[in-house]
Amino acid sequence: MSSETANIPSLLAILLCDQIILEQGNGKKTLVGVFEDLSSPSEPLAKNIGFFARMTDLEGYYRFAVKVVRIAAEGEIVIANGDIPLAQPITDRLLNVDIALNLPPTVFPTFGKYEFQLFSNDMYIGRAVLNCRKLEGTDQ
Amino acid sequence: MIEVLELTEKGSSGFLPNLTKSQANVGEVITGTTAGTLMTVPDELLFAGAIHPELRIVAAFDVRFERVEGGYAAVVSELDEFGLGDTRSDALEDLRETLRELYLSLERDEPRLSGDLLSVWARLRSHVTRIRR
Numbered sequence: 001m002s003s004e005t006a007n008i009p010s011l012l013a014i015l016l017c018d019q020i021i022l023e024q025g026n027g028k029k030t031l032v033g034v035f036e037d038l039s040s041p042s043e044p045l046a047k048n049i050g051f052f053a054r055m056t057d058l059e060g061y062y063r064f065a066v067k068v069v070r071i072a073a074e075g076e077i078v079i080a081n082g083d084i085p086l087a088q089p090i091t092d093r094l095l096n097v098d099i100a101l102n103l104p105p106t107v108f109p110t111f112g113k114y115e116f117q118l119f120s121n122d123m124y125i126g127r128a129v130l131n132c133r134k135l136e137g138t139d140q
Numbered sequence: 141m142i143e144v145l146e147l148t149e150k151g152s153s154g155f156l157p158n159l160t161k162s163q164a165n166v167g168e169v170i171t172g173t174t175a176g177t178l179m180t181v182p183d184e185l186l187f188a189g190a191i192h193p194e195l196r197i198v199a200a201f202d203v204r205f206e207r208v209e210g211g212y213a214a215v216v217s218e219l220d221e222f223g224l225g226d227t228r229s230d231a232l233e234d235l236r237e238t239l240r241e242l243y244l245s246l247e248r249d250e251p252r253l254s255g256d257l258l259s260v261w262a263r264l265r266s267h268v269t270r271i272r273r
Contacts, residue, residue: 008188008197057196069181071229073211078179115229123188123200127229 006060007093011126013054014118020050020100029100036128038108039135045108051101053118053126058090058097065119068106072113079114080106108132181205181228185214189232191240191268199267203235218263243268 018033031052038045051066068080082103090097099118108114111134115127186200205228206213214231215222221242223235246253246261247270253261 008200010196011190069229071227073226076181076228078181081179113229120188123186125188126190 006062006121007057008123009055009062009097009120009125010057011053011055011118012096013052014116014126014128015052016116016128016130017050017052019048020052020102022100029098035130037131037133039133040111041135043108043110043132043134045111045132046105047108048105049103049116051099051103051116051128053099055097055099055120055125056095057093058095059093061089062086063121064099065122066101066103067117067119069115069117070109070112071115079109185232187214187216187232187235189236191236191243194270194272195240195243195268196271197267198269201239201267203232205231219260239264239268 015031015034017031017035021030021032022028023030029052031050038047063086064084066082066084067078070077070079080103082101084099084101108130111132114130114132116130117127118125183205185203185205187203188197188200191197201216202218204215204217206215208224211224211226212228212231213222213224214228214235216235216239219239219242221235221238223231223233223238225231225234242260243264246257246264249257250261
């Protein structure tokens with residue numbers, strides 16, 4: 001089964017956090033500091049972000065991609081992206097498949113709304129929203 | 141089976157692999173601009189996002205974004221359906237709700253559908269299937 005004929009995954013969860021800790025041996029994952037808002041006194045903002053997605057209903061070869069997109073009425077811009085190819089095909093559709101990434105620091109150029117969009121074989125399957133806000137009580 | 145994947149520097153752009161820990165703290169001022177090249181979002185998208193907990197997307201929708209007065213439209217030409225919003229993201233969210241309502245209403249009224257709507261229903265079912273009721 002090629003990536004063109006692979007099943008479309010069902011997205012069960014997609015979360016952003018400060019860090020993902022992977023426990024050696026049993027593979028357990030700890031998501032530290034799940035959030036959807038970032039506050040800063042000034043822009044741009046930069047942060048290390050943990051990206052977690054759980055999917056099921058997968059069968060075949062997959063190439064995932066994460067795009068960080070600035071959402072604005074004047075136009076949307078991809079500020080960062082990354083490809084995550086799976087080397088081996090997935091053969092059991094009942095299994096859960098996790099993507100757990102400790103992303104390199106991401107710079108958000110301005111305050112506003114951003115989306116971490118997840119693509120499977122070039123198909124959009126879901127998003128996590130991040131709101132970057134000016135920290136109240138500061139005037140820089 | 142659980143897969144843990146890594147985003148490699150080779151396969152990414154826009155992230156800052158060399159930023160120091162102190163620079164990465166939220167709230168600190170970063171001089172300079174985002175690494176990598178900023179890219180505009182394509183005007184077309186293959187949409188395979190969930191539209192309802194009981195429905196499953198089996199084939200992606202071809203979505204085209206168009207500028208309209210006051211925002212954007214996310215258009216599925218095959219079904220002659222669209223979603224509207226201030227941003228592409230809002231338009232896509234509106235389209236998601238439109239597709240869900242279209243599926244549920246056509247499913248409910250299937251015995252009474254006219255020829256045109258039966259055609260739409262057939263096309264919609266080539267993209268969406270019910271997984272439980």
